[in-house]
Amino acid sequence: MMNEESKIEPHTFILFGATGDLARRKLIPALYNMYLRGQIPADTRIVNVARSAYDDHGYRTLAREAMREFAPKSITKEDTWNDFAKKMFYCQLDASNLDHYKKLVNMVEEIEAHSNTKNRLFYLAMAPDFFATVTQNLQESGLSHTEGWRRLIIEKPFGHDFASAEALNNELRSVFEEDEIYRIDHYLGKEMVQNIEVIRFANSIFEPVWNNRSISNIQITSSETVGVEDRASYYEHAGALRDMVQNHMLQMVMMIAMEPPSRLKNEAIRDEKVKVLRSLRRFSPEEVKDHVIRGQYGVGTMNGQQVPAYVQEKNVNPSSETETYVAAKLYVDNFRWAGVPFYIRTGKRLSVKSTEIVIQFRDMPKHLYFNQDGNLGPNLLVIRVNPVEGMYIQLNAKRPGTDEMVVPVAMEFSQPLDASQEAYERLFYDAMRGDSTFFTRWDEVSLAWKFVDPIAEAFTEKRLPLHHYTAGSHGPEAADNLLAKEGHRWWPVYGQETASVEARLEKETATLREGKNHENP
Numbered sequence: 122m123m124n125e126e127s128k129i130e131p132h133t134f135i136l137f138g139a140t141g142d143l144a145r146r147k148l149i150p151a152l153y154n155m156y157l158r159g160q161i162p163a164d165t166r167i168v169n170v171a172r173s174a175y176d177d178h179g180y181r182t183l184a185r186e187a188m189r190e191f192a193p194k195s196i197t198k199e200d201t202w203n204d205f206a207k208k209m210f211y212c213q214l215d216a217s218n219l220d221h222y223k224k225l226v227n228m229v230e231e232i233e234a235h236s237n238t239k240n241r242l243f244y245l246a247m248a249p250d251f252f253a254t255v256t257q258n259l260q261e262s263g264l265s266h267t268e269g270w271r272r273l274i275i276e277k278p279f280g281h282d283f284a285s286a287e288a289l290n291n292e293l294r295s296v297f298e299e300d301e302i303y304r305i306d307h308y309l310g311k312e313m314v315q316n317i318e319v320i321r322f323a324n325s326i327f328e329p330v331w332n333n334r335s336i337s338n339i340q341i342t343s344s345e346t347v348g349v350e351d352r353a354s355y356y357e358h359a360g361a362l363r364d365m366v367q368n369h370m371l372q373m374v375m376m377i378a379m380e381p382p383s384r385l386k387n388e389a390i391r392d393e394k395v396k397v398l399r400s401l402r403r404f405s406p407e408e409v410k411d412h413v414i415r416g417q418y419g420v421g422t423m424n425g426q427q428v429p430a431y432v433q434e435k436n437v438n439p440s441s442e443t444e445t446y447v448a449a450k451l452y453v454d455n456f457r458w459a460g461v462p463f464y465i466r467t468g469k470r471l472s473v474k475s476t477e478i479v480i481q482f483r484d485m486p487k488h489l490y491f492n493q494d495g496n497l498g499p500n501l502l503v504i505r506v507n508p509v510e511g512m513y514i515q516l517n518a519k520r521p522g523t524d525e526m527v528v529p530v531a532m533e534f535s536q537p538l539d540a541s542q543e544a545y546e547r548l549f550y551d552a553m554r555g556d557s558t559f560f561t562r563w564d565e566v567s568l569a570w571k572f573v574d575p576i577a578e579a580f581t582e583k584r585l586p587l588h589h590y591t592a593g594s595h596g597p598e599a600a601d602n603l604l605a606k607e608g609h610r611w612w613p614v615y616g617q618e619t620a621s622v623e624a625r626l627e628k629e630t631a632t633l634r635e636g637k638n639h640e641n642p
């Protein structure tokens with residue numbers, strides 16, 4: 122996050138994996154939306170690289186199809202799209218074959234001769250097995266040598282464990298400097314994840330209460346309705362722990378728990394985030410069972426349709442023990458957070474698609490007020506990351522016109538739907554400006570793996586049970602017990618259907634009526 126608006130300089134954007142799922146679904150629409158906003162400099166060109174046989178025209182047609190399928194509302198004027206499409210070129214090559222790079226070098230040099238820029242931005246949207254090879258080939262072909270700036274954006278996953286991540290990092294660092302490497306975690310491109318920093322550090326009401334004296338617990342949920350889809354070959358080895366916890370979930374923990382940075386400079390911010398990971402209590406494989414729940418979805422019903430169990434999905438081993446759900450109780454052992462549990466949970470084939478962060482404040486020292494059932498809900502700050510973007514503070518108040526003495530009410534801020542940019546647009550914008558704040562630095566990645574590795578080891582050694590949950594449910598009951606042991610309960614997350622806070626509060630009031638107190642469920 123740069124304080125002063127730095128400009129995007131003209132550059133050549135070289136996209137490896139340009140025909141793939143990610144490119145078609147997210148990257149092409151992101152670049153076009155940036156073009157519409159005037160964020161792509163006139164002299165910037167996009168060189169698309171993949172193995173399939175296309176010429177420039179054929180690739181532009183593929184890109185147009187991708188827009189039709191994945192971003193149908195973005196193109197309102199065909200002429201504007203055609204102007205953008207003229208910026209795109211295609212180079213067919215096998216990225217693992219160094220000899221093929223001559224063609225790419227020639228194409229890039231020819232483009233640069235016309236566009237008057239030597240800046241090069243490489244994006245590796247390919248399977249991770251290629252990351253090291255392509256980086257070496259960029260070096261040996263001479264592509265990474267340029268008189269302008271050069272940057273490398275790299276997709277996830279960054280390794281499979283600490284050892285493989287370190288080996289990959291060494292390969293990248295033999296060609297690029299750390300400050301030239303932009304490791305993507307697309308959660309860091311989400312509007313409300315970026316907003317956490319602003320909410321915390323631009324509002325004086327929060328800092329005095331942002332600590333263990335006022336906060337009872339923090340709950341971070343990323344719940345998905347989709348199953349493994351066609352990604353079994355990757356997911357079978359990753360599971361929810363590596364796929365979501367090592368990166369996205371820990372990034373949100375860092376954003377919530379970090380100390381204020383001394384300046385709004387990328388390194389100052391990332392220094393503070395890294396300190397959180399240093400304070401994160403590590404579990405030995407023996408301790409994992411007391412802090413982590415793992416689950417796997419079974420058969421269930423979603424939207425009235427029966428869906429298969431994980432082990433029945435395409436290319437999944439029928440006896441697979443890969444986890445599709447993880448819940449965990451984490452502790453950040455520093456002065457600010459000592460004793461405050463950070464509960465995280467993430468899973469596939471759950472009842473709703475929703476990412477939310479709930480900060481639950483401590484109960485009043487003495488209750489003067491009660492609602493009619495003798496319960497009083499705690500104050501909450503709810504940060505809604507997805508699908509609704511916004512936040513609200515849940516308070517207790519007397520609502521006129523009701524019989525109840527005290528009811529939950531909310532002070533709400535919410536972004537209009539569709540108002541904010543896609544995560545990839547924001548991340549491209551930052552990488553093009555040279556702002557790496559919302560990309561992960563190597564020490565973040567390495568510490569995250571060091572935290573996750575013993576948990577993965579405990580999973581492999583079957584030191585904790587694999588709980589099966591019904592697809593379409595809210596996950597395994599064992600995850601509820603994890604909180605109940607501490608006198609807490611999960612706050613439900615709601616999807617698009619329950620976008621309004623009023624509807625949520627009504628549900629909360631009904632829960633209180635059932636007599637469930639949040640500290641003593």
Ligand SMILES: NC(=O)C1=CN([C@@H]2O[C@H](COP(=O)(O)OP(=O)(O)OC[C@H]3O[C@@H](n4cnc5c(N)ncnc54)[C@H](OP(=O)(O)O)[C@@H]3O)[C@@H](O)[C@H]2O)C=CC1
Nearest residue numbers: 138139140141142143171172173215216246247249276277
């Ligand atoms: N898809 C998604 O939603 C997400 C993907 N990612 C990450 O993005 C990366 C790409 O994923 P995704 O798009 O799904 O993968 P795909 O398998 O759909 O696409 C792979 C791309 O790499 C190209 N490719 C494969 N082999 C070669 C080769 N030898 N030489 C040149 N090009 C080659 C393919 O080209 P061709 O088909 O023409 O051979 C294709 O363009 C991965 O790291 C993934 O983890 C991260 C988050 C989400």
Ligand SMILES: O=C1O[C@H](COP(=O)(O)O)[C@@H](O)[C@H](O)[C@H]1O
Nearest residue numbers: 277307343345347364365476507
């Ligand atoms: O990185 C990943 O994230 C998605 C979830 O992202 P979201 O933006 O839809 O919340 C997840 O489905 C995928 O398995 C994982 O690789």
